[in-house]
Amino acid sequence: AQSVTQPDIHITVSEGASLELRCNYSYGATPYLFWYVQSPGQGLQLLLKYFSGDTLVQGIKGFEAEFKRSQSSFNLRKPSVHWSDAAEYFCAVGAGAGNNRKLIWGLGTSLAVNP
Amino acid sequence: ETGVTQTPRHLVMGMTNKKSLKCEQHLGHNAMYWYKQSAKKPLELMFVYSLEERVENNSVPSRFSPECPNSSHLFLHLHTLQPEDSALYLCASSRGTDSNYGYTFGSGTRLTVV
Numbered sequence: 001a002q003s004v005t006q007p008d009i010h011i012t013v014s015e016g017a018s019l020e021l022r023c024n025y026s027y028g029a030t031p032y033l034f035w036y037v038q039s040p041g042q043g044l045q046l047l048l049k050y051f052s053g054d055t056l057v058q059g060i061k062g063f064e065a066e067f068k069r070s071q072s073s074f075n076l077r078k079p080s081v082h083w084s085d086a087a088e089y090f091c092a093v094g095a096g097a098g099n100n101r102k103l104i105w106g107l108g109t110s111l112a113v114n115p
Numbered sequence: 116e117t118g119v120t121q122t123p124r125h126l127v128m129g130m131t132n133k134k135s136l137k138c139e140q141h142l143g144h145n146a147m148y149w150y151k152q153s154a155k156k157p158l159e160l161m162f163v164y165s166l167e168e169r170v171e172n173n174s175v176p177s178r179f180s181p182e183c184p185n186s187s188h189l190f191l192h193l194h195t196l197q198p199e200d201s202a203l204y205l206c207a208s209s210r211g212t213d214s215n216y217g218y219t220f221g222s223g224t225r226l227t228v229v
Contacts, residue, residue: 042223044205044207044220049217051215090158100213105158
């Protein structure tokens with residue numbers, strides 16, 4: 001079955017520390033992978049996406065993610081976290097083809113940033 | 116400015132009330148979506164509209180009734196809701212129904228059914 005797992009429900013890091021949020025997926029075909037962020041009281045915003053090619057993708061706000069097919073993972077990273085990064089982060093995989101392709105979402109990881 | 120505006124931001128309604136949620140986008144997108152976000156559950160896709168035609172209805176109870184009068188506006192009409200319908204309802208839009216286009220989300224309507 002197609003699924004997305006975000007093993008960490010909640011993570012707390014100190015401002016300036018590095019960050020890695022984990023995402024594992026289960027999908028039979030070539031995955032299209034996404035990370036979205038939801039700041040408090042806001043909707044979701046696309047951070048980055050992977051379709052093909054270079055397995056390290058850069059996104060907005062200084063985030064990057066690395067696709068590892070052998071581990072079925074697409075972990076999100078940031079070298080130095082800012083207090084404004086406190087938010088909910090969602091990993092998703094696009095399932096289906098073309099106009100029928102829909103997102104399968106993980107449950108999210110809540111990130112808190114200590115000053 | 117997210118590009119997708121949802122009103123109201125908060126709504127409290129009784130189980131016998133009728134209310135509507137409104138979503139508006141002026142991004143020139145052709146597809147619009149309603150999602151339900153509940154605690155400890157993945158985002159649930161409720162309805163998909165493409166060029167004002169409903170293309171998907173994910174087994175949503177009939178007490179939720181969508182309407183898309185034009186490509187810029189999307190409504191969700193609510194009636195006879197249950198307490199378990201309390202959630203954050205998110206509207207999104209995209210260039211097309213292929214999720215690879217990426218979605219632009221509104222800030223949501225926090226619905227509480229009492």
